[in-house]
Amino acid sequence: MTTLKIAVVCASNMNRSMRAHEMLKKHDYDVSSFGTNNEVRLPGKSISSQNVYNFGTPYEDMIHDLATDDLEFYSSNKILDMLERNKKIKRAPERIQSVEQLNFDLVITYENKVFEKVIIDYHKRTKRIHSHRPTFLVNLETIDSQQEAELCAKKTLDLVKKFEKYDNYEDNFEKLIEEFEEHINHNILYSVLFY
Template sequence: MEAHLQLALANLPTISFGTGSLVRLPGPTIHQPNVYHFNSTTYSAIHSELATQNTPLYTQNGLLNMLGRNLTIKSYPERFQDWVPGKPRLEHAGDQGAKGTESGVVDVVITCEERCFDAVLDDLHNKGGKLNRPVHVFNVDIKDNHEEALVGGKAILDLALSLNEAAGRARDEAGDGGRAWDQGNREGFDEKVPDILAEWQERWPNMPALWSLAWF
């Protein structure tokens, strides 16, 4: 969600998802996580419940601060596997940063853990690419703590801005008012993505990255 925040603050249309079966947050012990459902339980409700449960513990481990940040970004956690590419998403109250993505397609997916990268690719494969529209899937491995998330968010923002700049040039060069791009014809951009990633990796050598081309 830190990456979502940084992307949204840079005015890049952004939506965010989890890939697990449930939302699992730290609990009083490693064997007692707090578990919630995707797509329905709001960040506000989770924040209130945990604050009531044990304010000192969840303040000390940063969980309440993280949830407080999240509820200013979007209403509730969503699951990638439940998203239907091509189906317009409903306007979620408080879902700041989602503007421009409501048509149901995106050009880039960025994950922050290799298992999530694999889950996204598996899900897109299972959905069958019915729209025949390319999507670039990246993984930027980030450890799940506040400090690493801040640095990782900056790295992801740098990658997104580089991709966005190249896409803008390719769209302008097409000279058709963006119609070909909107229909998924983006050869000029798609061919440059490996070079963009290589240049980004030189700037962020401590951020392991993966990339794959998939289809909606």
């Protein structure tokens, strides 16, 4: 059985990637999670207002900030629950573009624009490529809601198990993707990058 080094990536490293991180971690996978935005954005009290944080701001600090601002509001919309979950998984959200070396076998994104940002980031790093090893990039398009993130975490686990099924997933990548598309009854974006 192959040991995969996995990255799960959404926009702010808050909801979709963290739910998938939690699921894979529970199943003892080597997983990291990231965001691609310039900053972390959480819903505010109105559609036009957001809570904005720098990547690297501890989830604990966000909890304190939002609970101090309006405990009842951020409890009722489950943002504090999400942040409590996140702090049990890791200290703070991370931005994939800030990682020194991307040495992942499988990168799973949850939004087309995040998928594109990961590709751009890998291409910017091409001058620093050391091993010419492949990274398999797959996008599982997911609405950024807590309910959809939970469902997608299960799909993420299914996809990782499908990768593990193959001793040589590198040579069977397209077949593996076709099987997975059939399993979820949906076409997905995918690519092969190098690090």
